[in-house]
Amino acid sequence: MTQPTADTGMPAPGSSGASTAPAGPTAPVESTAPAGPTAPGRRISGAVWGALAIVYVVWGSTYLGIRVVVETMPPFLSAGARFIAAGLILAAIIAWRQGLPALKATRAQLASAALVGLLLLLGGNGLVVLAETAVPSGLAALLIAVVPAWVVVLRRASGERPGLAAYGGVLLGLAGLAVLTVPGLSGDVRLWGVFTVIAATVMWSVGSFSSSRIPMPANPFAASAYEMVAGGIGCLLVGLGRGEQHGFVLSEVSGRSWTALAYLVVFGSLIAFTAYAWLLHSAPLSLVATYAYVNPVVAVLLGALVLGEQLTWPIALGGAVVVAGVFLIVSTERRR
Template structure:
């Protein structure tokens, strides 16, 4: 999840475009059931970007937090990404494209905080205690939260979605074993799960509250709001104390730049676009594919151990995504 992760949950970095959310006071009722549409090649292309790029952001986050404070580094990345994206929107479409109503401003602020502070920010924090591959695999619980939220809103997901969620939860249980056995710090595992809940609520609500029609405008404001939130939390935690800029490694700078450009501007924007163009249950499948990419990269570059819980849990969640994807395609 990376870090709207560097994402990772987060984003996760990741910085991928964020999904608009319904006010917490009461999730909006589900829209009338619509005939299912054929999934276009553009949707599959955007999904491929989110799958691969966000999967790599977990590795980027792990490298960044080696010599940078978690929330302050995430805040800097999201704020800068938001400013760059806003500048691009103004350049291509004019300043009028950045105008918001008060209701829209409140919505993008809420979504940005849920996705980038609660989602990606917590993932960045968790990766100071758990391996990047395990963090990515734990994000598999996202589709389970999404289905629960859809049920609360009055929707009825197909049987394939329930089966996929069940497999995802089984995989999540297996992946939690390293924390329960003491092989990793349990608090880091719990923080990742909390991050997935924040991300799921933000994604689910995004299509149910007044969000700017332009997904790039929405993403810019969401990243800016999330970045400010991360920075404030970082200062509140005292991350600035003892931090010396000159002691940041070259690897951390390169990883931060990668998360900014690819995790936030490219993948996050693709994610925001998908939230308005594809079924949410299909978009949420990134949580199943990202871990596979993250585990492979973590093993190759960070020598993270591929233990049996990670291998088995990863296989189970991949099976879950196949069920969900096949269900959506039949629509």
């Protein structure tokens, strides 16, 4: 789940998890609110559509990548390795391109970044990785799509008033969530996996919501690097605590799991995140936010085409209701 959002708090499982100052309810990429969004009526460039396509396809495909990784790798240990590798690579790129001062942060900022990283990547993404040992990748993606609804609830609890349409989106999202649990209740998938994904969405929402309310490193890419390293270390510790190292033989990891892990590090956590961060400065926020309801569709299609996951009527109906709720929330927020 890994990952930044525009104005919905929506995660992407293979994303960096960086936090941004919110342009709407909340967003996981700190202080990258658009510095000059495209003016009304201005033509959208090919570069914008290209970057948007990367975010659509790559973040939508990370659910599939996670499912392939956990075929032969322990969930938390693999997630820890992925985020630590991505965080260190990103930090090295920042130091090379911008110099070491770009990585500077106070103790309070480092502590905040570590907290957000643990909430987003250990609690949010790590639990999704664990759940995908028991639920199809497409179902996981649709369950995660309800995150904007939790963000609206958190905003209301903090005293904000999101608006009636946003509440309608919350109700739709929760209704879709109820329908999506039917496969678990009927025994078609493991119910604990369904509830684990739901717990992950709550953790991600709390991390996203809190990231804009605590001191974070000034450089958003540096914040992302610190979050990934902290979250990755957290995943490794949980994996070791669960005993995932026992019986795990590195030589028995399949080539496709290694390939999927490398894909998540390079494409999910680095390339797609960079494209997203650039979009926040180069495209209308309302356009960027559309990934929140495109990613689940991409994930479901890839799961069906590549892994042969069945698209049952509860998944199709529940997914459609959730996506409709997300659409209502996003369209409401972009008018505010």
